[in-house]
Amino acid sequence: ETYAMLHAPILAHRRLVPDDAPLELAVVIPTRNEAGNVAALLTALEAALGDIVWEAIFVDDDSPDGTADVIREIGRTNIRVRVLQRIGRKGLASAVVEGMLATAAPVLAVIDADHQHDETLLPRLYAAVRMGGHDVAVGSRYIEGGGVGQWEARRHAGSRWATALAQRLLGRSKMDGPMIGDPMSGYFAISRDAFREVLPNLSSVGFKILLDILASAPRPLNVVELPYVFRNRTVGESKLDLMVAFEYLELLLDKTLGRLLPLRLMLFAVVGGLGLAVHLAVLGIALGTGLTAFATAQALAVGAAMTFNFTLNNVFTYRDRRLRGLRLVTGLLSFYGVCLVGAAANVGVGALVYDAQHVWWLAGVAGAVIGAVWNFAASSVVTWRR
Ligand code: GDD
Ligand code: MN
Secondary structure (H helix, E strand, O other), X not given: OHHHHHOHHHHHHHHHOOOOOOOOEEEEEEEOOOOOOHHHHHHHHHHHHOOOOEEEEEEEOOOOOOHHHHHHHHHOOOOOEEEEEOOOOOOHHXXXXXXXXXXXXXXEEEOOOOOOOOHHHHHHHHHHHHOOOOOEEEEEOOOOOOEOOOOOHHHHHHHHHHHHHHHHHHOOXXXXXXXXXXXXXXXXXXXXXXXXXXXXXXXXXXXXXXXXHHHOOOOOEOEEEEEOEOOOOOOOOOOOOHHHHHHHHHHXXXXXXXXOOOHHHHHHHHHXXXXXXXXXXXXXXXXXXXXXXXXXHHHHHHHHHHHHHHHHXXXXXXXXXXXXXXXXXXXXXXXXHHHHHHHHHHHHHHHHHHHHHOOHHHHHHHHHHHHHHHHHHHHHHOOOOO
16 A cells, blocks of 8 residues: 555556557657756647657756756656666767667657647657558648748748758658658657668768658658648757757768768868868968078978867867867877878878879879878877777
């Protein structure tokens, strides 16, 4: 009797969802500083989902506002609710993937925690996958009946532009049917089987997990879009910032050239190209002052370019392993060391090729490529080691 009293809320819930009713739907909810939104979201989901047997899997990136603890508190009396707490901020797309991997449900849905996605559409997204036989059902802002509410003109234009880019990337090959209107949506349901098929090809970078899924499909997916109106956020703040926009470009890069080259190598190469421009600018300015000999000016330019490359790689290419504090200093010194060895390899290989072929530009390019590959490989294990 004491046991029954202590566990009354849990037992009451068990009666609602009998043991023999199999789980039908997992609702994956990525969170970052959403403590003020989760309770009301769960209430809204309960009301919307009716007698579907579902569970909520929150994936929280260690929110400083204590979101994970708020969810755990609810989870003590509501066995539908679980939270996967990750340490540090790792990003929306990878949060969704990990949440989907953590459930036994046959249909996997994603919804934002901030009430911007209209949860009353969720039963129809679920039904379209479960009963309708679609691989993916997308809550869409950009088809008849959908909309974005009141957005500032800038966000509107940005979203349109990003959508057009995504549609170009997807082409018609990835979908069995018409071009998707809202590939940037973060609100959708997918069958476990389709998710399993795309999983090996996912980039899991940035915000756009649906686009990632569609572009990763090994066969054309059967996608249906259902309209909804994107609401305004009333509690908490959006996490969309410049880094998220940058990560979107990363996703596009990985989806187009990722089969040929690792994303990190591509970023490292872009930074290297910018570093060359810095090198030439510093060299030109130093010589222009007329105060330095060529060798001194060149040494200055090399130092500036190495420091520039280190900084950019630390902020972008290796932002997941970013060095701070004292390790920033030791990291910079190790990067200088790596680059000096790379320069020696560059000169050595260039000379070898020149001796054999006597084609100056071929020797130059060969030396530069070997030097760059060395810099990339060595700095990844020395400067930005895990
Ligand atoms: N775990 C985790 N990690 N969650 C995150 C992160 C993160 O780094 N960044 C954001 N989130 C969570 C937020 O807490 C929220 O629940 C959801 O992801 C969406 O983040 P917002 O910051 O509210 O993004 P938004 O409103 O600009 O854009 C969203 O809506 C669009 C329209 O459907 C995103 O979901 C877009 O992907 C989506 O297209
Ligand atoms: Mn939002």
